Amino acid sequence: MPTKLNIDIQFASPTIEVALAKTASSMLMKKWVRAATDHSGLLTLRFVNAAEGKKLNFAFRKKNYATNVLTFPYDLSKNSLTADIIFCLPVIQKEAKNQNKTLKAHLAHLIVHGCLHAQAYDHESQKDAVKMExxxxxxxxxxGFPNPYLDQ
Known part of the structure; x- marks a missing residue:
């Protein structure tokens, strides 16, 4: 029986939605999510500005800066998951430029990365990092994307 994964994509502002639409459609982002999980359930992807990203990172991780992606897993079983994944678009744009990557490739990587975190993958230890990466x-x-860990 096929799994039913509901994917909700939210934008903190119309400006973020317009900027993101130039790089990847909602349909394409959902394709990337489905490639990274075979669970059913609900995943919410929210794209925010730097102020909201910084506020969330401080509230939940006590780090006073905006980060590229934050994953909030709420429920995970063998076949089902529920999570929110927050993406800070200005940070992602800056990283892509600094790393000489296309925004599309970097965004795809971070969506996959966030989805794996929602499934309890981690990179805190070297062993876990090797597995997740x-x-x-x-x-x-x-x-169809290159290895994000190789210098471009």
Missing amino acids: GLEVKILQNL
Whole structure:
């Protein structure tokens, strides 16, 4: 029986929605999410500005800066998950430029990365990082993107 994953995409402002639409449609982002999980459930992707990103990072991680992606997993079972994944578009845009990556490739990587976090993958230890990064590389290659961990 196929899984039913509901994917909700939210934008903190019309400006963010317009900027993002130039890089990836909602349909394309949902394709990336489905490539990174075979669970059913609900995933919410929210794209925010730097002020909201900084506020959330401080409130939940006590870090006083905006970060590229924050994942909030609420429920995870063998077949189902529920999570919110927050993306700070200005940080992602700056990182892509600084890393000489296309915004599309960097965004795809971070969406896959956030989805793996929602499924309890982590990169706190070297062993876990190798496992998670290997999955990211495989998923992204299947989607036609280069290895995000190689210098471009």
